[in-house]
Amino acid sequence: MEKSTQVKGGRREAAPIPPFEQETLEGWGTPRGRLMARPFFEAAPEWVAPRLLGKVLARRSGRGWLAGRIVETEAYLGPHNDPPDPAAHSHRGPTPRNLVIFGPAGHAYVYAIYGRSYCMNISCETEGKAGCVLLRALEPLTGMEEMARNRELRQDAAGRELTSGPGRLCQALGLTRAIHNGLDLLDPGSPLQVWECGIVVLEALVTPRIGIREGADRMLRFALPGCEYVSGPKRLIGKRVFLG
């Protein structure tokens, strides 16, 4: 069957990014994407956070997956840094709550906040060293209907209301501390995984982190420039950087 060519305003539109399909995750190692590798995360959070933009977070749900492209992140630094990061949960050393951050890289740190939301982070640095990246927004890719149900939105809800914000994206994917904290995101058998799917992000918008008091001056928030799925105000005070 011949595909019809989309034409608007007399101009052919730029080729869209190939849709992320469920089959991509069902068949491991397809050319369309692959599970990420550990060494990527065994680095400093301020290196990992911008380079996580464009990667895909996927949660197994029954036979299918709920998945979204990561479009906004924040780095939280471990106490071994100079200067230390007073906004990080790990800054006073390991506790039962934040233990995952001190463990091996590539694991999910999920915590409850304000009694109504969960936030999800990915642990960085090698085992024994703390550091993590908070996921602040996703571009929904598959499973939008189930995300809408999880968020208690109307069934045809789409776009930024689904996953723009750290609490929202956890609710959309059904992530909780009880079930998902500590899961290995890089294990093929894990119900929660991080994939790279051929998108290479060369440029990121860097701004101060959101919703914190201490350490609010540090430029540790990263977002895809101009992306409509990013949380917070439309006007972002920040600068663009190139990722090498």
Add this chain to the structure above:
DNA sequence: CTGTGGATTTGCT
């Protein structure tokens, strides 16, 4: 054991 406050969201003004 109790008091406190937070890496948020939502609804109302």
Add this chain to the structure above:
DNA sequence: GCAAATCCACAGG
């Protein structure tokens, strides 16, 4: 723009 909602880790006694 502001405040309520509402949970739990942690610090202090």
